[in-house]
Amino acid sequence: MQSPDDPSARGPLLDAPRSYSPSSSAQAQADGRPTSPAVSATVTAVRQASPSVRILDLKVTDPRFAFAPGQWVDFFITGVDAVGGFSICSSPRLMVQSGAIQLAIKNSGEPPAAWVHSGECVPGAVVSVKVGGSFRYDNPEFLPVLLVAGGIGISPLMSMVRHILGAPDPVPCTLLYCASSEAELVFRDELEKIASGADGVFRFVPMVTRGAGGGGRVSRAVLARHLPSPSGTRCFLCGPPGMSDGVMGWLRELGVPGNRIRYEKWW
Numbered sequence: 001m002q003s004p005d006d007p008s009a010r011g012p013l014l015d016a017p018r019s020y021s022p023s024s025s026a027q028a029q030a031d032g033r034p035t036s037p038a039v040s041a042t043v044t045a046v047r048q049a050s051p052s053v054r055i056l057d058l059k060v061t062d063p064r065f066a067f068a069p070g071q072w073v074d075f076f077i078t079g080v081d082a083v084g085g086f087s088i089c090s091s092p093r094l095m096v097q098s099g100a101i102q103l104a105i106k107n108s109g110e111p112p113a114a115w116v117h118s119g120e121c122v123p124g125a126v127v128s129v130k131v132g133g134s135f136r137y138d139n140p141e142f143l144p145v146l147l148v149a150g151g152i153g154i155s156p157l158m159s160m161v162r163h164i165l166g167a168p169d170p171v172p173c174t175l176l177y178c179a180s181s182e183a184e185l186v187f188r189d190e191l192e193k194i195a196s197g198a199d200g201v202f203r204f205v206p207m208v209t210r211g212a213g214g215g216g217r218v219s220r221a222v223l224a225r226h227l228p229s230p231s232g233t234r235c236f237l238c239g240p241p242g243m244s245d246g247v248m249g250w251l252r253e254l255g256v257p258g259n260r261i262r263y264e265k266w267w
Contacts, residue, residue: 037064037130038074038076038128038129038130039060039062039064039065039129039130040060040061040062040126040127040128041058041059041060041101041126041127041128041129042058042059042124042126043056043058043121043123043124043125043126044057044058044100044123045057045123046116046121046122046123049104049187050183050184050185050186051184052107052184053105053106053107053152053184053186054104054105054107054116054117054121055089055102055103055104055105056102056103056104056116056121057100057102058101058102058129059099059100060095060099060101060129061099065095065129065131066092066095066131067088067095067101067131068136068137068138069091069092069136069137069159069160069162069163069164070087070133070135070136070137070156070157070159070160070236070262070264071087071088071131071132071133071135071136071156071159072086072087072088072131072132072133072135072156073085073088073103073129073130073131073132074129074130074132075103075112075128075129076127076128076129076130077111077112077115077127078126078127080111080112080115081111082110082111082112083112084105084110084111084112084113084116085132086103086104086105086112086155087103087104087133087155087159087264088101088102088103088155088159089102089103089104089154089155089158089159089162089187090102090158090162091159091162091166092159093163093166094162103155104152104154104158104187105117106151106152133264135156135236135238135262135263135264136262137159137160137163137164137236138262139171139234141234142171143171143232143233143234143260144171144172144173144174144228144229144232144233144234145164145171145172145173145174145233145234145235145236146173146174146223146226146227146228146233146234146235146236147160147161147173147174147175147176147235148175148218148223148235148236148237148238148247149175149176149177149178149237149238149239150178150238150239150240150243151178151179151180151184151239151240153237153238153239153240153243153264154177154179154186154187154238155238156236156238157175157177157236157238158187160236161173161175161191161194161202164202165194165201165202170201170202171201172200172201172202172228173202174202174203174204174205174226174228175202175203175204175205176218176223176226177191177204177205177206177207178206178207178208178209178216178217178218178239178243179206179207179208179209180208180209180210181208181209181210182208184208185206188206191204191206192204203226205222205226207222218246219250220250220253223247223250223254224254227251227254227256230251230255230256231255231256233256233260234260235251235256235260235262236261236263237261237262237263237264238263238265239265240265241265244263244264244265248261248263
């Protein structure tokens, strides 16, 4: 079997930085970071979604701002030198309809995330954002979709779920979502509500590694059980490197073609 690091064995990979110092446009482009102009965004709401994650709602009025499900934004804060990199978890339709985007931000300790989790990030605060990332939803053949999320890797996949299920004729979609505990399953209530009303089109499989319901992890057996057709499924993965590499290898062993797997790692 080919190594997951072999470009011929997989789709595009983006190890999106969660914070970095500004650099030249040429270096940013080489690293896969966005080079389009930043636009202003106003915080409209902040809420605690789990012990470690806050949901941030933003209003963007600049018509140049557009994104595909799965992409992320560079996040600029006045007075903070480091630039955050956070995946968008809302659907592009919401942006088109109301100029709103949503981010789920884990308190990693990095300066941009720390600001979001501080008392300074309140409704009315103004930041700047710009879109980047090659990890995005694409499904030209309208195949069934398998999404696999680990921890805060749910963010870009949540954007995909909302996009897929918001379509007039959605493709079948299954989400396997593993977190450290029940409390860290961000969006669980919304996902269960979507699944209950989707008439079988959307299946949600939550798993936790610790606590009363612990012991659940994404494994080869779990993937085989929820993979409708290895040769006819589009797969999107986002999570820590170890999980992403393992899932990538298992999917290939189960017969999923490399060109039908897309993944992003976070750290």
